[in-house]
Amino acid sequence: MATQTVVAAQLLSVVLWVLVWATIFLLALILGSRAGRLWRERRDRQLIGELRPAMLAVASGEDEDSAALSQLTTVTRRRARVVDHAVSAMLSKVKGEPARALAQVLRSHGRSSWALRGLNSKRSIRRAYAAWTLGLMRERESGSKIIPLLQDRSIDVVVAAARALTLIGDSKAARAVVRAVAPRRRPRGLPSWVAVECLCAFDESVTTVVLEATAHPRPSVRHVAATVIGTRPLPRAAPMVRERLGVEEDPRTLASLVAALGRIGGATDLPVLSRFAQHPDETVALAAVDALEGIGLHSSVEALAPLVADSRPRLSERAAVALTELGPQGRERLLAFANAPGPAELPATYALQLTAMRSATRGLD
Amino acid sequence: MDWIELLRTAVAAVLAFVAWPVLIYFLVINTSYLVMIGLATVDFVSHRRRIPFAGREELMRSRTMPGISVVTAMHNEEMGIRVAVESFLSLQHPRHEVIVVDDGSTDNGFEVLRKAFDLVPVTRRMPQDVAVREAPTSIHVPRDGRTRLTVVGKANSGRSDSINVGVNLAREDLVLFVDSDSILDPGALLAVSRPFIEDPVTMVAAGGVIRAVNGCRVKGGRVLEVRMPGSPLADIQVLEYLRAFHLGRAGWSRINALLLISGAFGVFRRDALTSVGGLDANSIGEDFELVMRLHRTLRKQRKPCRVTFLTEPICWTEVPSTVPVLRRQRTRWHRGLWETLWAYRGMLFNPRYGRLGLVAVPYYWIFELIAPLLELVGLVLIALGFALGLVPWQYFLLFMLVAYAYAIIVTLAAVTVEELSFHKYPRWRDLGITLVAAVLENLGYRQLTAWWRLEGWFAALTRREQKWGTMTRSGFTEVDS
Numbered sequence: 001m002a003t004q005t006v007v008a009a010q011l012l013s014v015v016l017w018v019l020v021w022a023t024i025f026l027l028a029l030i031l032g033s034r035a036g037r038l039w040r041e042r043r044d045r046q047l048i049g050e051l052r053p054a055m056l057a058v059a060s061g062e063d064e065d066s067a068a069l070s071q072l073t074t075v076t077r078r079r080a081r082v083v084d085h086a087v088s089a090m091l092s093k094v095k096g097e098p099a100r101a102l103a104q105v106l107r108s109h110g111r112s113s114w115a116l117r118g119l120n121s122k123r124s125i126r127r128a129y130a131a132w133t134l135g136l137m138r139e140r141e142s143g144s145k146i147i148p149l150l151q152d153r154s155i156d157v158v159v160a161a162a163r164a165l166t167l168i169g170d171s172k173a174a175r176a177v178v179r180a181v182a183p184r185r186r187p188r189g190l191p192s193w194v195a196v197e198c199l200c201a202f203d204e205s206v207t208t209v210v211l212e213a214t215a216h217p218r219p220s221v222r223h224v225a226a227t228v229i230g231t232r233p234l235p236r237a238a239p240m241v242r243e244r245l246g247v248e249e250d251p252r253t254l255a256s257l258v259a260a261l262g263r264i265g266g267a268t269d270l271p272v273l274s275r276f277a278q279h280p281d282e283t284v285a286l287a288a289v290d291a292l293e294g295i296g297l298h299s300s301v302e303a304l305a306p307l308v309a310d311s312r313p314r315l316s317e318r319a320a321v322a323l324t325e326l327g328p329q330g331r332e333r334l335l336a337f338a339n340a341p342g343p344a345e346l347p348a349t350y351a352l353q354l355t356a357m358r359s360a361t362r363g364l365d
Numbered sequence: 366m367d368w369i370e371l372l373r374t375a376v377a378a379v380l381a382f383v384a385w386p387v388l389i390y391f392l393v394i395n396t397s398y399l400v401m402i403g404l405a406t407v408d409f410v411s412h413r414r415r416i417p418f419a420g421r422e423e424l425m426r427s428r429t430m431p432g433i434s435v436v437t438a439m440h441n442e443e444m445g446i447r448v449a450v451e452s453f454l455s456l457q458h459p460r461h462e463v464i465v466v467d468d469g470s471t472d473n474g475f476e477v478l479r480k481a482f483d484l485v486p487v488t489r490r491m492p493q494d495v496a497v498r499e500a501p502t503s504i505h506v507p508r509d510g511r512t513r514l515t516v517v518g519k520a521n522s523g524r525s526d527s528i529n530v531g532v533n534l535a536r537e538d539l540v541l542f543v544d545s546d547s548i549l550d551p552g553a554l555l556a557v558s559r560p561f562i563e564d565p566v567t568m569v570a571a572g573g574v575i576r577a578v579n580g581c582r583v584k585g586g587r588v589l590e591v592r593m594p595g596s597p598l599a600d601i602q603v604l605e606y607l608r609a610f611h612l613g614r615a616g617w618s619r620i621n622a623l624l625l626i627s628g629a630f631g632v633f634r635r636d637a638l639t640s641v642g643g644l645d646a647n648s649i650g651e652d653f654e655l656v657m658r659l660h661r662t663l664r665k666q667r668k669p670c671r672v673t674f675l676t677e678p679i680c681w682t683e684v685p686s687t688v689p690v691l692r693r694q695r696t697r698w699h700r701g702l703w704e705t706l707w708a709y710r711g712m713l714f715n716p717r718y719g720r721l722g723l724v725a726v727p728y729y730w731i732f733e734l735i736a737p738l739l740e741l742v743g744l745v746l747i748a749l750g751f752a753l754g755l756v757p758w759q760y761f762l763l764f765m766l767v768a769y770a771y772a773i774i775v776t777l778a779a780v781t782v783e784e785l786s787f788h789k790y791p792r793w794r795d796l797g798i799t800l801v802a803a804v805l806e807n808l809g810y811r812q813l814t815a816w817w818r819l820e821g822w823f824a825a826l827t828r829r830e831q832k833w834g835t836m837t838r839s840g841f842t843e844v845d846s
Binding site for chain 1: 411414415417418419420422423424427428429430485487488489490491492493506508509510511536538562563564565566567636759760763764766767770771773774777778780781784785788793796800
């Protein structure tokens with residue numbers, strides 16, 4: 001019988017050679033990248049070593065005679081690259097005069113013009129870093145040049161631009177930020193929390209944009225708007241929030257609207273919030289309990305008390321704990337519940353137990 | 366010797382019939398791994414580039430960060446439970462609670478916790494969001510009333526049921542499942558919460574990277590120094606975790622078709638989790654089953670649903686260091702895979718589920734489920750062909766070299782991505798061990814695990830009793846200072 005050769009041996013040999021060369025290439029890449037990385041790390045450590053005290057002095061605002069600042073602004077070009085990298089990392093964490101001084105270091109090394117040129121680069125990573133660098137330097141006048149990047153095709157550029165605008169605080173970008181959350185051409189929009197932080201950093205003039213966004217067709221945009229209203233907070237948005245509560249379909253957004261009303265609403269909103277505390281979606285109902293507590297008025301006690309007997313244990317417990325936060329009146333109601341058999345007994349007892357334990361150890365904190 | 370001639374004829378016929386399909390199968394499966402690694406690379410590159418402006422520090426202060434309940438089950442783990450709970454409580458997050466469910470331990474695990482955290486009993490009504498077999502018999506909290514720890518006592522009913530009890534008691538919007546003997550990196554909670562504030566409307570679940578803790582230097586529930594285990598069995602598993610669990614899942618996540626989040630470290634939106642009934646206590650592949658159920662239920666309800674995999678958060682867990690334990694683990698995994706795929710066979714090639722039904726589920730059937738069968742059949746046939754003189758030895762050698770060289774290339778590609786991105790193993794020695802393990806994996810380990818996977822499949826088909834077995838752990842390498 002003839003021997004079996006499934007695939008021609010010559011073909012297998014060729015494939016084997018290709019695989020051997022691929023293996024050699026990958027091994028070289030692994031070893032080369034590791035060696036290169038270690039070399040770069042060592043070089044950077046050496047270059048920055050003696051400048052570190054100066055950087056810390058500037059960043060902490062202790063450079064009273066500006067000696068450290070002038071040391072950093074006059075480094076060689078080779079060192080400037082490493083210094084810029086370290087200063088950029090520090091800039092996102094500091095504010096005020098130290099931030100201005102660190103930005104000056106970057107400007108003295110030509111980073112400002114480098115960044116402005118980079119905004120139109122063909123490489124997305126260059127555009128992202130350019131926008132971010134301008135943001136770190138709080139270059140207010142460059143805000144209008146960064147705003148178009150919120151519609152960039154690369155999500156990295158969009159995120160960098162939004163975070164840069166957050167640092168700059170240019171409220172002209174508000175509409176573009178909202179648009180970036182639900183872009184038409186890109187599959188992924190600006191992350192919700194980045195948009196929220198951005199809109200919260202802008203001045204009061206964003207209110208109109210946020211109010212419009214509460215009625216946007218996409219729930220992700222409406223959620224951002226509702227969160228901004230509650231987080232900033234935006235008291236002027238209260239009528240719109242009340243209106244949207246009646247029509248909002250997305251439960252997550254509805255919960256955010258309810259939470260927002262807890263921050264910006266008043267006594268007249270207690271009946272509405274009490275109604276939402278009965279909502280079948282527990283996330284919405286829990287948000288309503290928190291909102292009732294957040295309003296924090298005498299009448300909140302009356303609104304929360306019936307909820308302690310709610311059939312949903314998580315809700316009843318949250319309502320009971322909320323009552324402990326509303327002063328003696330709330331605790332009196334709980335005591336009454338705890339002493340009477342019924343559905344409110346257990347949650348009330350638990351909340352009172354928790355309060356007692358906290359009070360007992362308060363002095364030990 | 367007529368029977369030898371008969372066998373030669375039969376093997377020759379089978380070889381002629383299946384050789385090309387098997388060869389193409391190997392080519393496609395390894396190429397698919399390479400594609401997944403490629404997709405994951407895009408994700409890693411993007412992730413690494415974004416780090417300077419991603420705002421990781423700002424996450425901690427973000428007013429939009431949802432609370433998270435860390436739920437863990439313990440069963441006879443008195444040795445390590447205190448350190449584990451301390452480490453969970455000290456994770457960076459603005460609002461997190463820890464719920465430990467004691468699954469009928471017969472050791473002093475509960476006493477250890479009671480003394481360490483000064484626990485006192487409280488009376489709480491447990492929500493019945495998810496059905497459980499065993500209700501809690503006791504609920505304890507620290508006496509200070511502030512430390513966000515809840516320890517629940519109940520009769521033994523298995524890990525999944527215990528986790529469900531924890532889910533019922535969870536108060537926060539997100540629920541994280543984690544094994545009590547796993548170690549989380551300090552920023553793991555923040556990172557794993559991130560997808561939920563990036564896309565709060567549609568994100569329902571996220572899984573994170575799991576790596577082997579064997580060989581690492583650990584102190585007080587923190588990994589101080591990452592090292593390769595040093596034993597060939599565990600070294601090879603490090604590579605497997607990197608290739609299949611890390612890069613593979615990142616690749617699936619990249620195309621929005623992730624089907625599996627590991628039960629050792631997965632975070633879920635509580636409302637989505639309870640709406641599908643929590644973990645299935647009867648399933649042996651409960652983590653896979655849960656994600657499949659989430660996809661199926663939410664798609665049927667036309668609710669937006671995204672499941673993602675994070676390249677960044679790190680959960681460290683001990684991988685089996687002995688052959689019997691590894692065998693039990695692999696048979697269980699494959700059995701769980703089969704049972705879940707069979708239970709959800711309606712999703713196969715079903716366009717209603719989009720990429721999941723048309724790409725991911727068929728891939729799991731063809732390349733995850735059947736792979737061990739085809740690998741062993743191919744191996745046996747070519748070996749038989751060689752033994753019977755049907756295949757010349759030079760050809761046999763060439764064939765084997767090509768087959769395994771491609772597998773080594775796939776592993777090396779994974780190591781390259783790791784080296785270019787996270788490079789978690791800093792020592793040159795560890796790199797050497799990794800490269801040796803990439804070759805050793807193909808000399809026995811691969812074939813053995815394929816056999817064990819078939820055993821698991823066979824056990825499922827013959828409806829043998831399901832057993833979790835005991836994961837014998839040798840503990841972490843704790844350092845003194």
